[in-house]
Amino acid sequence: xxxxxxxxxxxxxxxxxxxxxxxxxxxxxxxxxxxxxxxxxxxxxxxxxxxxxxxxxxxxxxxxxxxxxxxxxxxxxxxxxxxxxxxxxxxxxxxxxxxxxxxxxxxxxxxxxxxxxxxxxxxxxxxxxxxxxxxxxxxxxxxxxxxxxxxxxxxxxxxxxxxxxxxxxxxxxxxxxxxxxxxxxxxxxxxxxxxxxxxxxxxxxxxxxxxxxxxxxxxxxxxxxxxxxxxxxxxxx
Amino acid sequence: xxxxxxxxxxxxxxxxxxxxxxxxxxxxxxxxxxxxxxxxxxxxxxxxxxxxxxxxxxxxxxxxxxxxxxxxxxxxxxxxxxxxxxxxxxxxxxxxxxxxxxxxxxxxxxxxxxxxxxxxxxxxxxxxxxxxxxxxxxxxxxxxxxxxxxxxxxxxxxxxxxxxxxxxxxxxxxxxxxxxxxxxxxxxxxxxxxxxxxxxxxxxxxxxxxxxxxxxxxxxxxxxxxxxxxxxxxxxx
Numbered sequence: 001x002x003x004x005x006x007x008x009x010x011x012x013x014x015x016x017x018x019x020x021x022x023x024x025x026x027x028x029x030x031x032x033x034x035x036x037x038x039x040x041x042x043x044x045x046x047x048x049x050x051x052x053x054x055x056x057x058x059x060x061x062x063x064x065x066x067x068x069x070x071x072x073x074x075x076x077x078x079x080x081x082x083x084x085x086x087x088x089x090x091x092x093x094x095x096x097x098x099x100x101x102x103x104x105x106x107x108x109x110x111x112x113x114x115x116x117x118x119x120x121x122x123x124x125x126x127x128x129x130x131x132x133x134x135x136x137x138x139x140x141x142x143x144x145x146x147x148x149x150x151x152x153x154x155x156x157x158x159x160x161x162x163x164x165x166x167x168x169x170x171x172x173x174x175x176x177x178x179x180x181x182x183x184x185x186x187x188x189x190x191x192x193x194x195x196x197x198x199x200x201x202x203x204x205x206x207x208x209x210x211x212x213x214x215x216x217x218x219x220x221x222x223x224x225x226x227x228x229x230x231x232x233x234x235x236x237x
Numbered sequence: 238x239x240x241x242x243x244x245x246x247x248x249x250x251x252x253x254x255x256x257x258x259x260x261x262x263x264x265x266x267x268x269x270x271x272x273x274x275x276x277x278x279x280x281x282x283x284x285x286x287x288x289x290x291x292x293x294x295x296x297x298x299x300x301x302x303x304x305x306x307x308x309x310x311x312x313x314x315x316x317x318x319x320x321x322x323x324x325x326x327x328x329x330x331x332x333x334x335x336x337x338x339x340x341x342x343x344x345x346x347x348x349x350x351x352x353x354x355x356x357x358x359x360x361x362x363x364x365x366x367x368x369x370x371x372x373x374x375x376x377x378x379x380x381x382x383x384x385x386x387x388x389x390x391x392x393x394x395x396x397x398x399x400x401x402x403x404x405x406x407x408x409x410x411x412x413x414x415x416x417x418x419x420x421x422x423x424x425x426x427x428x429x430x431x432x433x434x435x436x437x438x439x440x441x442x443x444x445x446x447x448x449x450x451x452x453x454x455x456x457x458x459x460x461x462x463x464x465x466x467x468x469x470x471x472x473x474x
Contacts, residue, residue: 003382006243010381144247145240147408169432171384175416182415195406 001153001172004140005105011135018132019106020115020123020156021224023139024148025196026077027096029116029212030062033079035231036118036218038088042229044100051095060087063095067203079208091228102139103224109135114222114229117152117212122219122234124159129235134160136173147179147194148212151187154180155215187213238390238409241377242342248372255369256343257352257360257393258461260376261385262433263314264333266353266449267299270316272468273355273455275325279466281337288332297324300332304440316445328465339376340461346372351459351466354389354449359456359471361396366472371397373410384416384431385449388424391417392452424450 002008022028031042045051048063052072055061062075062082069076075086077096094100106112110132115123127134136156138149154176160166161177168174183190188210191197200206211217223232239245259265268279282288285300285307292298292309299312299319306313312323314333331337343349347369352360364371373393375386391413397403398414405411420427425447428434437443448454460469 003240004244006247007241007381010243010379141408142247144244145409145412147412150408150412169435171378171387171432172382174430175382175384175387175412178419179412179415182419193411195408198406 001136001138001157001168001170001176003138003145003150003172004143005102005137006143008105008137015110016133017109018127018130018134019109019112020127020134020136021102021106021112021139022115022136022149022152023096023102024116024152024212025200026079026208026212027094027100027139028114029118029208030077030079030082031094031114031222031229032116032119032218032220034082034087034092035220035222037082037084039082039092040089040230041091042222043091043093043227044103044224044229045093045095046100046104048095051093054093059093060090061093061095065097067097067199067205078205079211097142101143102137106137107226112224114224115152115156117155117215118217119220120152120156120159121216122221124156124163125234126221126232127160128163128165134166141196146196148191148196150176151180151183151191154178155184238373238394238405238407238413240375240382240387240409241380242339242374243380245339245342245374252347253370254346255364255367255371256346256349257364257371257373258339258343258349258376259352259373259386259389260333260339261353261389261449262437263316263445263449264331264337264376265351266355266445267314267316267319268331268351268459268466269353269356269455269457271319271324271329272457272459274319274321276319276329277326277467278328279459280328280330280464281340281461281466282330282332283337283341285332288330291330296330297327298330298332302334304334304436304442315442316448334379338380339374343374344463349461351461352389352393354392354452355454356457357389357393357396358453359458361393361400362471363458363469364397365400365402371403378433383433385428385433387413388417388420388428391415392421
């Protein structure tokens, strides 16, 4: 488990691992929402320049900086704007401050899967069906530790360890599980102290918080193949 | 608060701040022990080569790698070897895998002070007497998050916030306080799950663990002036 993309190069597993990318507020929650609403594929790009170029080529583009939608873009990163009417059957280009940077870091891993509270059970099932090591990579905020991604990492780690298929000797994983156990009884109250909650309130973008912390609103499992993110169907339970 | 030297460049405070350097297992615990036992000054060096050169110049040298004492050195980093008989009145050269790297990172700050459970009350008093921002910099293990430094950061953050002189909006600080509150009732039991406990046990170096987590065994406040670490006397309470 990795609290920030900056710590990712220190991860010792060199092969045969899946990265779970986490950016609860908001890229990974938003990506799951878009797939729930029928988006066909998402092309992540690392820079605003690339996003602009692809916009000029006719793509629908989501792009934000410090949480705010950029003028040229069709979407910011509010999950609520990725409605079925706007995204069904489409291919979107997605550029976000935090999430795409983390994706860039993780691209040498075997597979990258998108994790959020809203798809946590589907994701857990999917990971349990693979025979792979798992690295949970939190995007953090401006490359720093952030509490909301850590809580998700703790929730997911708990579920994976409870399945009996995984073990860990990672201090970050143990710490995130303990924090999740402190927070889980009233996560919205707990998350009040997160610095990013304050930032979103200031921007008037905090409407998405309860949604972002509600488990299992979708069964999508978005997987990045090196070029595009696509939904992988779960095996029937 | 910073979980790893790798995250330190992301810290936004640019001036007027003190760094509390933390490496509970073991550099900062050991440095406090050496001052408690009368060492006059400690010269931290970043590389084994520098340590060797200074050894040849006649200095007493402490040097370890991955927790083990190096052959040419007089000391490893076990607190118990820095006895009064061996260190009183002396100037030591100190090179450690984790601690010195963090010191290197922090050297542009105004002042660096050495923090450990064994000097936590003295350190808290000293910080309360300054009118400065404080960054708690955990050394971590091989640049990664480690639980033992984080618990100390939580304990110290709690004390500083309780004093009423400090506030924080740092997610890492809040998380470390919550972890400290989970752990503090039985810290030795809690620390059992720390990866570094297992490493020390394998090396037969775990004898120092109970000592390293016992508060207030000394009133020293070792401060780095850019060249040497020296003890700063506390004002009488």
